[in-house]
Amino acid sequence: QVQLQESDPGLVKPSQTLSLTCTVSGGSISSGRYYWTWVRQPAGKGLEWIGRIFTTGTTNYNPSLRSRVSISMDASRNQFSLKFSSVTAADTAVYYCAREYYYEFDFWGQGRLVTVSS
Amino acid sequence: DIVMTQSPDSLAVSLGERATISCKSSQSVLYTSNNKNYLAWYQQRPGQPPKLLISWASTRDSDVPDRFSGSGSGTDFTLTINSLQAEDVALYYCQQYFAFPYSFGQGTKLEIK
Numbered sequence: 001q002v003q004l005q006e007s008d009p010g011l012v013k014p015s016q017t018l019s020l021t022c023t024v025s026g027g028s029i030s031s032g033r034y035y036w037t038w039v040r041q042p043a044g045k046g047l048e049w050i051g052r053i054f055t056t057g058t059t060n061y062n063p064s065l066r067s068r069v070s071i072s073m074d075a076s077r078n079q080f081s082l083k084f085s086s087v088t089a090a091d092t093a094v095y096y097c098a099r100e101y102y103y104e105f106d107f108w109g110q111g112r113l114v115t116v117s118s
Numbered sequence: 119d120i121v122m123t124q125s126p127d128s129l130a131v132s133l134g135e136r137a138t139i140s141c142k143s144s145q146s147v148l149y150t151s152n153n154k155n156y157l158a159w160y161q162q163r164p165g166q167p168p169k170l171l172i173s174w175a176s177t178r179d180s181d182v183p184d185r186f187s188g189s190g191s192g193t194d195f196t197l198t199i200n201s202l203q204a205e206d207v208a209l210y211y212c213q214q215y216f217a218f219p220y221s222f223g224q225g226t227k228l229e230i231k
Contacts, residue, residue, distance in 0.1 A: 047222040103173065
């Protein structure tokens, strides 16, 4: 069974860069069958797709966030990461990592609350 | 961007009754070359990540009870939950994967009456 776990970035200050890592167990992120995805959910609000990365390093991003987001992967550690620059309070949310298989988000991490505050 | 709009925002249904949630997309998510609707439904219980219920508008995921069903095509879709159970209390989201950026509806909160 595949499991995903988001890291804890702690408190992030406005204008800083938010960094999150998703550790995958029970399967290899190098398998050329899946995309590895980030989704966020502000408190009491809906889900927003941030972007994804494929085994080859190919990425796709939400254009509304594209200028501030970078997703990368470290196959040796079976991890993929999100960097979100110039954060504001509006970026406070639960951040989820997920596996996408043929358009389906079939496995999710439990989510990590990231608070942006001075 | 494709905007997904769900209705209602919240819904209270008695145990054993039927719940119906609507989802409309701002443009068609039907890919005519394969006649597939690029739409999924997710359930999110309190404090949990979303869980895939239905993909391709009407295909139930393997461990999803058959009281959940999806229907619709093009721009109008419906999630139906028959014989509502207490464990069905959750937020429900539709999501399109027809075009980037993937987008979700605002969610429908389902409660027991």
